[in-house]
Amino acid sequence: MAPYTLTYFPIKGRCGALKMLLADKEQQLKENLVTREEWMKGDKKASYLFGQLPKFEDGDLVLYQSNAILRHVGRKHGAYGKNDCEASLIDMMNDAVEDLRQKYIKLIYQEYETGKEAYCKDLPNHLKPFECILSKSKSGFLVGDQISFADYNLFDLMLNNKVLCSTLLDSFPTLKSYVDKIAARPKIKALLECESFKKLPINGNGKQ
């Protein structure tokens, strides 16, 4: 029986990293898919605390906010650093990934036709800090010597940006090998190759 349930649209969207973290930790996930049509009716939307999806359930605990969900699972499954100091650094890294995810989301949903080129041209400026951090990391992860929820989040976002700006990682050798290394983790590889994951569009408007 799956202890975890996710209610979300039939897209990867803000749940890619969560699914990767759960898969990598061999956790089952029951998924409830909500179509746009159903969502637009309004009843479901009104029943959710902040009127948004995803919604995540762990027994009686109901969580909204994708980063709160990542932190929850990270906390439970040893992906939140080995002490408070590492936890704070992981928080910082995840917040920086979220900043970049918001830029990505804004482009996809609001400015795709007119803004894509400028976005891809500007993207290296936002990748430089991560390239720098990872080149200094002995473990190859963002913080400490273990993978954290911030790594799954950055990895997921890099996959999206590779689709959007195809030559993106060419000038970032550390980021490139980081993405390759995480993609090669057996359970991540299995997830990325599995039909139900592959078939999901990245975003809700079909753009990528």
Added chain:
Amino acid sequence: MAPYTLTYFPVKGRCGALKMILADNGQQLKENLVSIEEWMKGDMKGSCLFGQLPKFEDGDLVLYQSNAMLRHVGRKHGAYGKNDCEASLIDMMNDSVEDLRLKYIKLIYQEYDTGKGAYCKDLPKHLKPFESVLSKNKSGFLVGDQISFADYNLFDLLLNHKVLCSSSLDSFPALKSYVDKIAARPKIKALLECENFKKLPINGNGKQ
């Protein structure tokens, strides 16, 4: 000797909640103020991990990202819930406060002259979930029976909104009494009345 150092612009901005949680926990804070002129020179910006302020130091630990700082201080000073379940709920609440803060920031810096009327009209929709959460919680805090970093963050943001949309809390009795209650906490009251804090503009462009 102050164990904590904050480097930031001379504004309340994204550091109001941080100063409140530190003050409420009797913690000293050394502040380095950076003027816009100095910032525009570029050297300091170039030295910041993600090219942004605030920057927070706790001994050897250097943190960027205002919410990572709030989590760090919350973790150290018992303002992150009494167990993992509460921690996750607090994360969710803080992320929702951050969602509203982003809307506020967008209005202030990008759309103030044309968008203020519509923003204040739409604001009740975003306050309703917090009103609902607070009315259901006996302690009067967002999660559990103690104040958390998410409370300081919401409180700070509500103060900003009282300035922007003066009657915004009139139809939200739980929020109104929440703000009054937190503002009356002796060390918060002292901070709000102290010259150094009062003289700071809320935002960097002088709008409020």
